[in-house]
């Protein structure tokens with residue numbers, strides 16, 4: 071297992087990049103801690119695969135260095151990095167049995183036969199293919215073949231890191247949950263450094279200790295699922311994580327007061343600077359009010375989604391979402407909203423600003 075350091079890293083697919091926009095991966099400095107499980111989360115085209123390919127050695131960055139435990143591997147081929155990789159689509163040897171496929175990375179390293187048999191049996195159980203270990207891979211479904219690819223990624227215990235690039239895309243929904251649980255268990259048992267690329271927030275939040283959120287070639291936040299929920303560092307994090315995502319209100323901020331649609335709102339804390347900013351409030355922190363306090367709002371519809379209800383509201387011509395908990399009564403005649411102070415974040419140019427006297 072290794073600590074992976076990204077030092078001043080950036081990448082452009084162009085020969086002579088000039089502007090910031092020419093970079094698929096904008097400058098990045100980061101340590102992936104030894105033994106931690108990370109998810110790399112973002113929408114299509116934000117640069118996740120570019121970053122993963124640089125770490126795995128499939129791509130040489132146009133700027134900066136990659137270090138494994140302090141050793142510069144920027145130009146080292148994949149084979150010299152001692153990593154296991156699982157891609158979106160299966161990579162298996164059709165003419166081999168499931169057992170031979172799983173054993174392949176171990177045989178290649180000359181491991182003792184009894185130890186190979188023990189590990190293959192264990193991984194076969196994890197991917198729920200014990201009964202098919204002697205079947206040829208040819209003829210198996212894409213789903214089953216991908217489970218073999220995952221198994222092959224997991225069979226080695228001595229790797230510097232395990233890299234997964236959207237590995238569950240072809241797996242059926244029930245098995246997705248099962249495999250994710252197994253990956254978590256594997257991480258718990260062996261403490262591999264794991265990087266798991268996905269555009270699916272549920273996958274990221276349930277798998278990882280830390281989630282790295284990317285937007286437009288930039289890492290906009292690295293944090294625990296709770297940090298991303300409570301303190302989104304960038305409006306994209308607020309919008310992308312959560313269902314529905316964070317609401318944004320244009321506001322004039324002055325000290326601890328924000329004026330939203332002409333209504334003064336107490337922010338709970340004071341902020342430096344004055345002017346037009348954005349107030350981010352997740353649906354979970356918006357309350358309906360029947361008093362004359364709060365921001366005027368019109369309740370347009372209520373959607374019952376099982377455990378809670380989503381309230382679709384209109385505030386100053388914009389759609390706003392609120393979530394009301396199971397069993398909560400929606401007050402009759404409610405025509406204003408208020409915010410729970412602990413759920414209020416303030417943004418200037420999309421980046422969160424900390425209240426005065428409080429660290430980020």
Ligand SMILES: Nc1ncnc2c1ncn2[C@@H]1O[C@H](COP(=O)(O)OP(=O)(O)OP(=O)(O)O)[C@@H](O)[C@H]1O
Nearest residue numbers: 083094095112113114115116117118119120121269
């Ligand atoms: N080989 C390439 N040549 C030129 N541009 C590329 C190449 N590969 C990716 N890009 C561009 O770089 C940007 C980042 O792509 P990347 O594949 O890293 O994103 P991603 O987040 O992994 O997306 P996806 O989830 O769709 O794979 C995109 O604008 C993409 O079009």
